[in-house]
Every structure is written in structure tokens, then in C-alpha cells.
Amino acid sequence: MAELNKKKESNPFVTLVWTLGFFIIWEIIAFLVEASPSIRSPEKVLPHFWKIIATAFDSKKINGSETAIQLVWLNAKVTLLRSAQGFFIGASIGFLLAILMSLTNVVKKIAFPYLMIIQMIPILGMAPIILSFTGDIDTSRVVIAAILTFYPVATNTLAGLEAVEKEKHELMYSYAAKKWQLYIKTLIPACIPYLFTGLKVSAPLAITASILVDTLQGGIGLGCLLSQSLKGAMTRYVFWLIVVISAAIGILSYLLMGIIEDLVSSHKKAERACKR
Amino acid sequence: MERKNIKKATFLVFAAMVVLSFSSCSKEESATVTETKEVSTTTTTVSEVKTDKDRILEAAAAGKIGNWGLGNEYEILALLAKYDQPLEFLSQDFTMDGFDDDSIELASAMTYNELGLVKNDYDGAYGYGDSVGYIDMNDEGVAMLEDNLFTTKEFAMANPNTVKAFIYASLKGWADACADPSAAAEVVYKYGSSVSSEHQLYMASEVKKLVETDTLGNPVSNYGYMDDAAIQQTLDLAKTYIQLDDSKAAEKLASLTIDDIRDTSYWVAATESVDGSDLGTPEKTDVKIQLKWLPQSQFMGYYMALDKGYYDEVGLNVTIVPGGGDIAETTAVYNGTVDFGVTWVSNMISANAAGMGLLEVAQIYQRSGLLLVYKK
Amino acid sequence: MKTTKKINLDGISAIMYPLAFGIIVFLMWQGGVLNTLLHTDTNTLPPPSRINSIIFDNTAKILLNLKATIIVALIGLLLGSLIGYGTAIIAAQNKKWGSGGITLASAFNAVPIVALAPVMNNLTKHFSSNVDYRSMLAKTIVVMIVCIASMAVNAYRGLTELKPFAKDLMKTYAASNFTIFKKLLLPNSVPYVFTALRVSLPASIISALVTEYFSEKVIGVGRQIRENIVTAQFATAWAYIIVSCFLGIVLYVILLLVENSVMKNRKIK
Numbered sequence A: 001m002a003e004l005n006k007k008k009e010s011n012p013f014v015t016l017v018w019t020l021g022f023f024i025i026w027e028i029i030a031f032l033v034e035a036s037p038s039i040r041s042p043e044k045v046l047p048h049f050w051k052i053i054a055t056a057f058d059s060k061k062i063n064g065s066e067t068a069i070q071l072v073w074l075n076a077k078v079t080l081l082r083s084a085q086g087f088f089i090g091a092s093i094g095f096l097l098a099i100l101m102s103l104t105n106v107v108k109k110i111a112f113p114y115l116m117i118i119q120m121i122p123i124l125g126m127a128p129i130i131l132s133f134t135g136d137i138d139t140s141r142v143v144i145a146a147i148l149t150f151y152p153v154a155t156n157t158l159a160g161l162e163a164v165e166k167e168k169h170e171l172m173y174s175y176a177a178k179k180w181q182l183y184i185k186t187l188i189p190a191c192i193p194y195l196f197t198g199l200k201v202s203a204p205l206a207i208t209a210s211i212l213v214d215t216l217q218g219g220i221g222l223g224c225l226l227s228q229s230l231k232g233a234m235t236r237y238v239f240w241l242i243v244v245i246s247a248a249i250g251i252l253s254y255l256l257m258g259i260i261e262d263l264v265s266s267h268k269k270a271e272r273a274c275k276r
Numbered sequence B: 001m002e003r004k005n006i007k008k009a010t011f012l013v014f015a016a017m018v019v020l021s022f023s024s025c026s027k028e029e030s031a032t033v034t035e036t037k038e039v040s041t042t043t044t045t046v047s048e049v050k051t052d053k054d055r056i057l058e059a060a061a062a063g064k065i066g067n068w069g070l071g072n073e074y075e076i077l078a079l080l081a082k083y084d085q086p087l088e089f090l091s092q093d094f095t096m097d098g099f100d101d102d103s104i105e106l107a108s109a110m111t112y113n114e115l116g117l118v119k120n121d122y123d124g125a126y127g128y129g130d131s132v133g134y135i136d137m138n139d140e141g142v143a144m145l146e147d148n149l150f151t152t153k154e155f156a157m158a159n160p161n162t163v164k165a166f167i168y169a170s171l172k173g174w175a176d177a178c179a180d181p182s183a184a185a186e187v188v189y190k191y192g193s194s195v196s197s198e199h200q201l202y203m204a205s206e207v208k209k210l211v212e213t214d215t216l217g218n219p220v221s222n223y224g225y226m227d228d229a230a231i232q233q234t235l236d237l238a239k240t241y242i243q244l245d246d247s248k249a250a251e252k253l254a255s256l257t258i259d260d261i262r263d264t265s266y267w268v269a270a271t272e273s274v275d276g277s278d279l280g281t282p283e284k285t286d287v288k289i290q291l292k293w294l295p296q297s298q299f300m301g302y303y304m305a306l307d308k309g310y311y312d313e314v315g316l317n318v319t320i321v322p323g324g325g326d327i328a329e330t331t332a333v334y335n336g337t338v339d340f341g342v343t344w345v346s347n348m349i350s351a352n353a354a355g356m357g358l359l360e361v362a363q364i365y366q367r368s369g370l371l372l373v374y375k376k
Numbered sequence C: 001m002k003t004t005k006k007i008n009l010d011g012i013s014a015i016m017y018p019l020a021f022g023i024i025v026f027l028m029w030q031g032g033v034l035n036t037l038l039h040t041d042t043n044t045l046p047p048p049s050r051i052n053s054i055i056f057d058n059t060a061k062i063l064l065n066l067k068a069t070i071i072v073a074l075i076g077l078l079l080g081s082l083i084g085y086g087t088a089i090i091a092a093q094n095k096k097w098g099s100g101g102i103t104l105a106s107a108f109n110a111v112p113i114v115a116l117a118p119v120m121n122n123l124t125k126h127f128s129s130n131v132d133y134r135s136m137l138a139k140t141i142v143v144m145i146v147c148i149a150s151m152a153v154n155a156y157r158g159l160t161e162l163k164p165f166a167k168d169l170m171k172t173y174a175a176s177n178f179t180i181f182k183k184l185l186l187p188n189s190v191p192y193v194f195t196a197l198r199v200s201l202p203a204s205i206i207s208a209l210v211t212e213y214f215s216e217k218v219i220g221v222g223r224q225i226r227e228n229i230v231t232a233q234f235a236t237a238w239a240y241i242i243v244s245c246f247l248g249i250v251l252y253v254i255l256l257l258v259e260n261s262v263m264k265n266r267k268i269k
Helices: A012-035 A049-057 A068-103 A105-120 A123-134 A137-163 A166-174 A179-214 A222-231 A236-275 B002-045 B052-062 B074-082 B114-119 B153-158 B160-179 B181-190 B197-212 B228-241 B247-255 B265-272 B297-307 B329-334 B345-353 C002-031 C033-037 C048-057 C059-093 C095-110 C113-124 C131-160 C166-172 C177-214 C221-230 C234-268
Strands: B065-067 B106-110 B132-136 B148-152 B286-290 B317-321 B358-363 B370-375
Touching: A012 A049, A012 C095, A049 A068, A049 A236, A068 A105, A068 A137, A068 A179, A068 A222, A068 A236, A105 A137, A105 C002, A105 C177, A105 C234, A123 A137, A123 A179, A123 B329, A123 C221, A123 C234, A137 A179, A166 A179, A179 A222, A179 A236, A179 C095, A179 C113, A222 A236, A222 C113, A236 C095, A236 C113, B052 B065, B052 B074, B052 B106, B052 B132, B052 B370, B065 B074, B074 B228, B074 B370, B106 B114, B114 B132, B114 B197, B114 B370, B148 B153, B148 B160, B148 B329, B148 B345, B153 B160, B153 B358, B160 B181, B160 B197, B160 B265, B160 B286, B160 B297, B160 B358, B181 B197, B181 B297, B197 B297, B228 B247, B228 B345, B228 B358, B247 B345, B247 C048, B247 C234, B265 B358, B286 B329, B297 B317, B329 B345, B329 B358, B345 B358, C002 C033, C002 C048, C048 C059, C048 C234, C059 C095, C059 C131, C059 C177, C059 C221, C059 C234, C095 C131, C113 C131, C113 C177, C131 C177, C166 C177, C177 C221, C177 C234, C221 C234
Parallel strands: B065 B106, B286 B317
Antiparallel strands: B106 B370, B132 B370, B148 B358
């Protein structure tokens, strides 16, 4: 798992410089691509970043009623909603499964290898079965997004539950705490940082997965628009706009999890401070 | 001790990688050598004026014939077989970029879609104008029928009146669309297409030709007519060029006859109807039709019927579901998520070989719209 | 003595329970119970016996496609991991700036593979005129990009989270930077490298399968899965899916074995 949150030295200045550096490199490569005589259509390899942004503000109607950014946003909303649903369901199932696995050794031993294997089945293979089970393509899309997101949550939460020191267990038992009390009072609060590690991995995953799942059938969605922008008659910049926006949404979802984590943990700290 | 083991492990992994990559590279290299040799011999023999045959032989030798694959390739394979060429093609990724940058010499294109993108110069198109030529599958005698209207045998048996009513209203829509393609293009545009209006208009005029002309170039006036000879040719080519790894499906494919894939009775009843009200009460009124591709003029007849209320007139509440993804329309109709579908006859044949029991009830496109386009 | 016995029992049950579960699922699948539970017929989810017969009928073709997939996945994984590790080494030189760079590297994972693949196809056309070579290259680059982030993030932790004063101690011995790296940083990062590989190995296989959908050459297990799904040949598609799962499991087990032996030897020291 990308346990980025372990050490957070988020200096806004550093991040800014890095981001700027990234775009400068992008522009240099784009310039080289443009200058290269063998590349006939540079926008198909790597266009200038500012041109992609310019497309976003272009008032030209792509399909009669919407401009490029309106069209992308319209589709992004649908994908975002689906991935949010899938993420929520997947994360909940992952969390519950982790608790179940920590409760009973048998479930853990049985489930662990199979969770791994499920991750290795290509989406395309699962799709027809899930479609015939749900009978509706949009429900199937949510279900698949959920399947692809629960694994990081489950494994990280389980790691968190298991990391609670034995002494804490014994202390709680010496207080004659019941099992559910043990879970609510010590285990679940203790595994929250691990849970967020999992959530941070699966939030962008839910979004890229939803985009991939969109391509299973036509309709509205970023993935559908992505393939349309390559297949249909529209400028290639729409494609690039989708790439940029989907990456931005993925990064934002990651940051959002960080913000929620900060809120939860600061709340916890305040609580502890009050009790003292 | 510790470092040695790490070293050992990394060394082993490296060695494995190197061996793997070398074994693959050496084979690739040897393939290149033979390829370039073939190119040089053919270029010396090509005369001043190139015929279509020359072009096919040349492109096949260079390994630069493109198609999308995924069940769209059978006509190209039949063409390659006709000229005794190896049955291989490059995968086109649904853009015409490969054609544009010369990595593909003979690129697959539909008359109503990619050909327009190559020739015209609107946004996203390539603007080659008349500097491109094409080889038509109909002229080459390897045409296979494309966009049809199908459902499952089961659905047709259980809901005959729905099927007849749906055909009746749809064909009325197609008649209107072909009478005024530019109006039809606007209707399609209204129903949420992501393709520009110029391209939509181009597409509508080309689709009209496919609906009203048969594989031999003769005009067709009865829309949706199922020509046994053309279906037979499609089935024969499908049996030869659809390669199935599943021996059970392959056996089924070999045993299929045209009676297994189409039923003309519903179409006959629909065309004999005076005003659609004499077709009986539809058993199922809420029906969905899944298109083979994204919403565009390729399917203008259905949008026209929906827009003009022809489906309402026969008592049907129709939803049009766009296609174009990896869950094919055959699968969607088969598992009941939708009731009707538009697909190529060859795709229906392979689905039936897998045991899907699909049934064509009308043949909208009377000739193949597939071309191989080249730069003159 | 007691503990070893317990570990053995644990080890046995860790294999026996999933195996028993697997056998039950297999029997339910073969017997059609699974189909009833999932409301799917035997065309959409064919029984294992049918899938097996397809695998055995087409061994040569499957191996050919499997080879293409393995090459792309493993070379992509290797290159991506090396680049990730290199990024981590550079980033570890200066923690303040380095961690920002690592965050940026992990942002690449937010770009969907479906978007990367067509761009790489167009890019690699300018590198080589040989289709076999460049389509391999395009696929490998995509897999590589997918694998960079997890290695960079984990290796960075391995290179920076040291025992207190370990680095200072090395410096008092006047060890060169290279010696510090060889004797301290590299060994310290090994467990983290394995953590990264355990994430990126399955990811490399899945992304290899997905890039094959869009590649110029019609080859690879992923491409075969797509061809067969789209043309409604689910039984054949399942044969390739089983093969790809099997590949994933075998490579993962190999990775675990290598990890175990490496880590064990570290402890013996």
C-alpha cells in the first residue's frame, strides 16, 4: 500500500515548486515533440499544457449544446457519482470484512488468498457475469468499482487491528471488557490511521476503475467520452482535457481522504484533551 | 551473509529477465529481416499504375493492413484469402491516426464514419479530401451484411406482436430518415450525440446509400428486406473466417444454416400491415433497443421513429441504449438487459455458435459499408 | 518446541482452509450451483470442465499469448521498480524536497490506463518502424508507469526510516556515501522493496492485460480475453481469464518464496 500518510511533511511551498517543475518539463517535452519534423500531429503525442487548458475555456460548442468543458464536466459528474457509490460500498465492505477476519481466524485464513485472487480477475471477465446478475449496466458499474476498491481497505484495516499491542488487549480484558467493548473502545480507534491508508489508496483507484468500467457500454461517463473523443469527430484536445481532469479528480480524492483523516484525528485528540 | 543472499536473489531475477527479453528480441529481429526482404522484392515489381490488387499485395507484404479486430475483421480476412495473403492485420485503435502517420497503408474504414473523417476537414477529421482512394468489399465479392435488427428466439416466440410492432415503427422511421437524411441527422444530434453536426450530416447521407442499395449495387425499396443470397454469403464467409478456440462452439458454427439466424415472418407481417394497428396488442410494451455503437446517424431510423412518435402509435414505450463498449449488444440482448439489438450479422453468427439463440428479424443495411482506404 | 508446533499447525490450516473452501466452490461451480446463485447460465459462466477442455485444446496458442503478456508485465515491473527506487534514492538525499517529489510520482497513478495506452501507441510509432517491437515497447512503458509509484513511495520510506543515529555512526567511521548506501540504506530498504513488489506485481499483470486491449498487435492474454468477450465467446474468454489468474498466483507465490528466503537469511545473521 502506498503508505504516504506515515510521514507528512506537506510543505505547500515544496509542493508548489514540484508542481511547477513538472509542468515546465511537460512544456519542454511538448516543445520538442512539436519541433520534431517526423511527428506530424504533435497533439496526438503530447500537446502543450496551456493549449489543453485553453480548450477548457474555448466557447466553441463541441456537440451543439455543450462546450468542451461542459461536456467533460457533465460526464465527469456521472462517473464521479458512480465511483463515490462504489467507493463507499467497497470501503464499508472492506472494513466489515477486516473486522470479521480479525474476529475469526477461520474466515481470515479462508478469505485472504481469495481476496487476492479476485483482484487478479480482469474486469472485463467479471463484467458479463455481474451484468447478468444485476440486469442493469449502471448497477454493474458501481458493483465493479466496489469490488476493485475494497481490497486495500480490508488489508490495511486488518493490519491496523492486528497491530494493536497485546498489552492493550490484556489491559482491557483485566477491566472485564466485553469483546464488542474491546472493539469499539480500543481496536477500531487504533486502526483508523491504517483505515485511512487504505482509503487513500482506494479513492483514486475507485475513480480510475470507474473510468475503465465506463467503457463497457456506451452512455454517459468519463470513460465513454474518452473513447468517443478518440473515435468520433472532435478535437483531440477533448481527450487531453479528460486525461487532465481525471488525473486531477484522482489526486483530489486522495487529498480529500487526507483532509477527512485530519478532521477525524484532530477530533479524537480534542476528545482526549477534554477527558484529561 | 545477508548481502550475498540479496545479491543472489537480485542476480537471479536479472538473469531471468535478460534471458526472457533476449529470447523475445531475437525472434522479433529475425521477423523484421524477412519482412524487409519481402518489401524490397515487391516494390521492384510494382508497375507505374497501381491496381487494387497491387495495393493489397504490397500492403500485405509490408504487414500494413489495418482493422479493428473484435469481430470486425472477417471481411478483411476473406479479402486477404482471396489474394492468397497471410491472414494477418494490424490492430486499429478506432482512431485513424495509424493511417495518418503511415503506419497503416490500407486502413479499414466505414463509408459513413471513418471515410468521412479521413476526407473531410472538420474538427477531429484529417482533411485528405480526394487524395485518398478506397477498395470496396462489395466490389471485391467479400461483402458481409452489417447492421441488422435482432432479438432472442425466446423473446420473439413469447412476444410476436411486440416484435412486429417494433419492426413496423422502426422501418417507418428508417423510411422517413432516408427520405430526408439531413432532418434525420438533426434529430440524432438532438438525442445526445457527441459527434459534430457536420459529421452527423455526412454520416446520414452515406447510411442512406447502405440502406437503399444491395451488395450488387441494385436499388432496394423495401426497407429491412432479408435477402437470402446475401445472408447465405455472410454465413459462408463467417464459417470460413470466424476462428473459434472452443471446439464445441466451432462445431455449432459449422452446423448453422440461415434458418438458425433469421426469421422473415415478423418482417413480412410488419410490411403487410396497413397502419400498424392491425398487428395485435403488444405483449410487452416497455422495450429497449441497444445500438452497436455510440448515438450517431448510423442508427438514424430508430431515433426518427422515436422522435416522430411512431413507437407510441403502435403502443410501445421504447428506450434507445447506446452501445460501443466491450459488453457487446449480442450479450446485452442475450441476458435480457435489453430486448432488441443492432449488430453485424457475423457477430450474431458467432454469438449463436456460442449457444446464444439470437434471431435476426430485419436487415437494415443491404450492403457492406466496410472499405480499405489508402493514400493515392 | 511448543511454538514451532503451533506455527506448523497454523501453517497447515492456512493452506487447508482456503483449499477446502476452493474445493467447495469448485464443486458448486462444476455442479451448476454457482450459476443458480449468481443467476447466470452456463454460457456466461461455463463450468470448469468446459474451460479446461478449451485450455488443453489450445495450449500452443495460449502459451504464445501468455509469453507476450509475461514479457510485458515483468520487464515493465522491473523497469518501473528500478526507476521508482532511483527516484527514492534521489529523493532521500533531501527529505524536505524529496517527499514532495515522491507525492508527485504517486500522482501518476491517478491517470487511467485507458488514457495512457493510446498516447503511448502514438509516441512509440516515432521510435521504431517495427510493429512487433514498438507495440511491446508501448505496453511496457504503460506497465512501467503503473509500477513506479509504489516502489518510489515504499523505497523512500526504507531509505529514510533508519534506526536512530545509524547514519551518524556510519559518518563517524568516515564511510563514503556509497558505503553508507551499500551497508546501511540498501539492506534497510529490502523489506520495503518487497512490500512494494507485493503491490505492484498484481498491478503490473492487470495493467499489462489492459494495455493489450489497445495495442497495435493482436497478441497477449488480455487481448484474447477482450476479443472473446466482445464476440460473445465466454467459455474461451474464461480459459484466458483462468490462465491470467494462474499466472498472477504463480508469480506472487514465487515473490513470497524469494522474500521469505531473503528475510530468513537476514535474521540468521
